[in-house]
Amino acid sequence: ALILEHRPSNLPKKSAEESEKHRLEYEKMIQRARRNEIKDAQKRNRTAKELRKHEETVASASTKWTRDILPNWETMVVYCRRNTANTRTMWWDGLPPSVRGKVWQLSIGNDLNITEELYGILVARSHEKLRSMHETQSSCSEDTVSLSADRENSVDLIRLDISRTFHNLCIFQEGGPYHEVLHDILGAYVCYRPDVGYVQGMSFVAAMLLLNMEPAKAFISFANLLNQPCQLAFFRLNEEMMKIYFAAFEVFFEENLPQLFARFKQHNLTPDMYLIDWVFTMFSKALSLDVASRVWDMYCRDGEEFLFKTAIGILRLHEPLLLTMEFIHAAQLLTRLPTFTHHKLFVHINNVTMVSHGNRRWKDVLALLSRD
Numbered sequence: 138a139l140i141l142e143h144r145p146s147n148l149p150k151k152s153a154e155e156s157e158k159h160r161l162e163y164e165k166m167i168q169r170a171r172r173n174e175i176k177d178a179q180k181r182n183r184t185a186k187e188l189r190k191h192e193e194t195v196a197s198a199s200t201k202w203t204r205d206i207l208p209n210w211e212t213m214v215v216y217c218r219r220n221t222a223n224t225r226t227m228w229w230d231g232l233p234p235s236v237r238g239k240v241w242q243l244s245i246g247n248d249l250n251i252t253e254e255l256y257g258i259l260v261a262r263s264h265e266k267l268r269s270m271h272e273t274q275s276s277c278s279e280d281t282v283s284l285s286a287d288r289e290n291s292v293d294l295i296r297l298d299i300s301r302t303f304h305n306l307c308i309f310q311e312g313g314p315y316h317e318v319l320h321d322i323l324g325a326y327v328c329y330r331p332d333v334g335y336v337q338g339m340s341f342v343a344a345m346l347l348l349n350m351e352p353a354k355a356f357i358s359f360a361n362l363l364n365q366p367c368q369l370a371f372f373r374l375n376e377e378m379m380k381i382y383f384a385a386f387e388v389f390f391e392e393n394l395p396q397l398f399a400r401f402k403q404h405n406l407t408p409d410m411y412l413i414d415w416v417f418t419m420f421s422k423a424l425s426l427d428v429a430s431r432v433w434d435m436y437c438r439d440g441e442e443f444l445f446k447t448a449i450g451i452l453r454l455h456e457p458l459l460l461t462m463e464f465i466h467a468a469q470l471l472t473r474l475p476t477f478t479h480h481k482l483f484v485h486i487n488n489v490t491m492v493s494h495g496n497r498r499w500k501d502v503l504a505l506l507s508r509d
Contacts, residue, residue: 198232232434238349242354251361256325263321263324263325295335295340299320302319321352322355326339326343342363345419365441371416382416386448388502394452396460397459420432420447445499446489453488454482
């Protein structure tokens with residue numbers, strides 16, 4: 138607006154031509170500002186419309202899950218997982234947050250028959266174990282403690298790892314509302330499975346469950362989830378089985394992305410360099426919370442196969458860039474993934490085929506490699 142003002146008295150006055158020029162420039166500025174305002178208003182309206190549509194879709198899906206599926210889970214679960222467009226689309230579109238925890242809990246199941254009472258006993262045992270360890274450490278030399286250590290003593294390592302779990306949320310760190318609860322779940326598991334102990338990355342898996350269900354239910358799901366063949370192989374550091382999973386992954390990697398597969402082979406960029414962390418945490422560390430939740434939704438529908446399908450989807454998403462990178466930069470990208478939306482990732486996952494040469498599917502390839 139200052140362009141229309143007269144000059145200070147100590148300067149020559151504007152000519153009529155200059156004043157007219159400034160008036161026209163001002164009008165152009167106003168017109169441009171009005172056009173931008175209209176565009177911004179249209180954008181806000183589109184965003185609001187999309188948000189309302191999304192909320193209506195979520196509400197409708199939530200009603201369907203709550204009214205039709207969850208009360209009749211035993212009979213409806215087959216219907217939900219059947220290869221029909223309607224039911225598979227419902228899972229693919231993502232579980233409504235209001236039912237996500239319940240669906241995860243039912244999908245994972247409780248084959249171990251763990252009760253909430255057992256969880257309470259295990260939490261108390263983990264507290265006692267931690268106290269006795271601290272007393273032992275204060276009265277014995279470090280060498281003596283290390284000689285008597287077993288995997289149950291890994292309960293002492295949990296606190297160190299929790300501080301790095303979803304640090305942006307600021308709820309699992311010391312002083313946060315879920316810090317002690319997450320520690321209890323992990324400590325209880327160490328006492329439940331001393332043969333496994335605590336392995337780095339477990340905190341992310343437990344935290345994902347805790348964000349969606351009550352502590353006791355989160356522990357039951359956590360223990361049963363880690364008892365699945367894939368998770369058990371990785372968390373028990375079973376090198377033989379891990380190599381089988383890596384080999385199976387490479388079969389489908391080569392099938393879907395032959396050019397990138399060849400480049401990784403050329404640079405000796407092996408699956409263990411990036412896949413271990415993804416599988417350990419079920420992508421809850423590598424991906425944003427929203428995207429990871431969508432991956433977990435699909436894991437509950439399709440099982441372990443979807444974890445490896447997601448990995449190929451991520452490689453497919455970044456393939457153009459990875460094909461131009463040398464070893465060190467490609468490894469850095471895969472260990473520190475850039476942020477992207479679930480829409481972008483799932484477009485690429487949807488284009489991944491999990492059928493190899495000879496019409497073999499994931500479980501067939503895995504079984505064949507296990508026999509070999």
